[in-house]
Amino acid sequence: MDGQSTPTLELRDVSKSFGAVVALRDAQLTMYPGSIHALVGENGAGKSTLVKIMAGLYARDTGTFQMEGKPVEFRTTAEAKAAGVAVIYQEPTLFPDLSVTENVFMGRQPVGRFGRIDRAAMRAEVVELMTRLGVAIDPDRPAEGLSIADQQIIEIAKAISLDAKALIMDEPTAALSGVEVERLFAVARSLRDEGRALLFISHRFDEVFALCDTVTVMRDGSYVSTTPIADTDVASIVRMMVGRDVTELFPKVAAEIGRPLLEVTGLTQPGVFQDISFQVHSGEIVALAGLVGAGRSEVARAIFGVDPYQTGTVTIDGKALPAGKPSASMKQGLALVPEDRRKQGLVIDATVASNITDAIRGTLTRGGLITTGAENAAARVWARQLEVKTASLDAVVGTLSGGNQQKVVLAKWLAANPKVLIIDEPTRGIDVGTKSEVHRRMSELAGMGLAILMISSELPEVLGMADRVLVMREGHLTAAIDRASATAENVMFAATHSGEEVQ
């Protein structure tokens, strides 16, 4: 924030093209010591390209890049690290079989006499780092099995032990639960107070406002603005990101609530979830909230039949579903948009047309035979319905942007004409424009009489979209709260406290 001090890192008029595609056009970014700077923009706005230039992965085409007033030129990531730039990615890649200590010192182990690795010194430094960060992670345990949040902490510890001056966090909170986010923020603030410069990239505005002091907005590969956080608000940031007004983030339309379409009774899988019972009615959007790891996705997967369950029943419009048979569930009109779009929702290396028709292939046959022509015809209808942006129907779906990929998943399941739609994290990792489009679409579907069960870790989404909020904690349903009485406080309370204490 202190305009007088020398910026830790300063990029001016940086451009980068890949062939004919301009990824970055005159980008600007100035990070000051003792400041947490937010970088926001839609997917494809150029944030990642900018980060990769700072990390030494890409070379810029034009512009200047200075650190602490001196021009720098990174040809490799090692050079960037040596100069004090550290990047913490959304999902860190640690060596799973090595201990926490060994991971922190990978590639630069301190050596004692005769070139032996000085284990005692390594361990002592890690213990000190963890104390400084205020976290309790056993330095001797293997990295395998650590939560993503803990893995990020280890990456941060690594960065500090390298004495990083600029710490870049690329969507670090996307896979974290509320408590974990708070811990990460505490660590980030303590690093700021040590005089380091931090860059925080996030799609979640509440986090940006809670943590950062300055915000830089990018759009279409260009710099839009840099403002102190105190001088702006969510609406104006969104306007700058999208280049137009998004009047309502959660365009929930009240729909007529009809008969129960999804009924879950006493669903139990020991150690995963216990005695889960609820109903979702026609026209209703029910949110399943809770912390990451509370068992929400597991319940959804068991209902759909991808995972087994031991006892309990699931019925769709009065008809019981057999356990463990997704094809039978689909036949009764159940659709599941899974949590992991790239691994579960889509065959990421297959074409747009093939993905859109993945769930309806059986109905496209004539005399048992299917042709690419029939698939394309069906896919075209749904691509148009959802306004999927793709060059052609035979484009590989992995080349589309995150938002468009999500539209393809939605198209795939809407094509199956479901009665009940389960959506796990409907808007994770997609930009604000597409986000509101997905929400509008969900609202529309509820209006058409679908029963929608939405799993979401984003409280504003839960509160904005749901007619009813179910909360899970450690495998149990701990609360059912109506739209009218649902608040961030009572949902979070139910997610973190046991059932008896609620209400």
Add this chain to the structure above:
Amino acid sequence: MTTSVTTQPAAIERTYAAYGRPAWRRVLLNREMAIIGLLAAVLVVASVIVPKFATPTTMGYLLFDITPILFISLAMAPVMIAGDIDLSVGSMVGLSSVTVGLCSQMGIPIAVAGLIALAVGAIGGLVNGLLITRIGLPALAVTIGTLALYRGIAVGLLGTTAITQFDKWWTALIKARIGTTGIPVVMILFVLLLAAFVIMLHFTPFGRGVFAIGLSKDAAVFSGVDAERTRVILFVLSGVMAALAGIYYALYYTSARGDNATGMELQVIAAVVLGGVSVFGGRGALSGVVAGVLLIGVLSKALQLVNVTSDVVSIITGVLLVLSVIAGSVMNWVQSKRVRPVPGSIQSKTA
């Protein structure tokens, strides 16, 4: 209440081209066409420079030689497209030919003996499939095990002896050619099976599921594909086709031995991979696979006619295989360089 985004231009009617490339490029510029073209080129060159190559007799023997590989590759291709592999097929050829031999020795008619051999193949394939899907072992490990197991049973049943007496009518039928064309009569059976496999793999929802499993098993399961059942069926088919090749082997060479077709699994896999099936699964077509088998057959026959020894033939096949795999990777790399990021999701630029 109904609209959320105020300034978006009213519904642009999007049109969706089915294909990103013009038709001629799609049809001509792919792995399968490259192999078919290479096959055609080798055929033309061999016909011109190798004496006695372009004759019905030579062509007939060429096809007789590669018939077992043709049969097995039809089933190996889908197995590999689904991301698995079956290394036990060579041993199954041996076990099946021993089964036919023993049954025939006991006086069982060949037709019945053949059905028994096919059943043995189906059971062998089922064992592979169940071990792989139910216990969750990798196909490579399981079928290396059954490669040894099935071969062991085959050799154990017959020892080092061979059965060389078969019903004359059947051996004559297997060795028969269609009129004066030189084409073996068994090719009729092959063409029928080829048609069946093409339909199964390229024109049914089941076949689409096979490709989906090979690209992403998770995503296939989440789309309602019964991945376990599909993979078991493919292994059963693989066992049955290997058994069919074993019946042919016994009758054509009039010799049922435990060590028949040792190492044939590698010839089959080489031809399938040469034909454009990805070793990682998810990609391939039977047109390329058949061309791959034929290419290896034509090359070895032509070189054999000009007295090139079989080790040189192996070297050439090996080089071709490595080159084809490299070419695939290079093509992928070139394509990945050409893929352009989708422009951001904003159409209307602010003024």
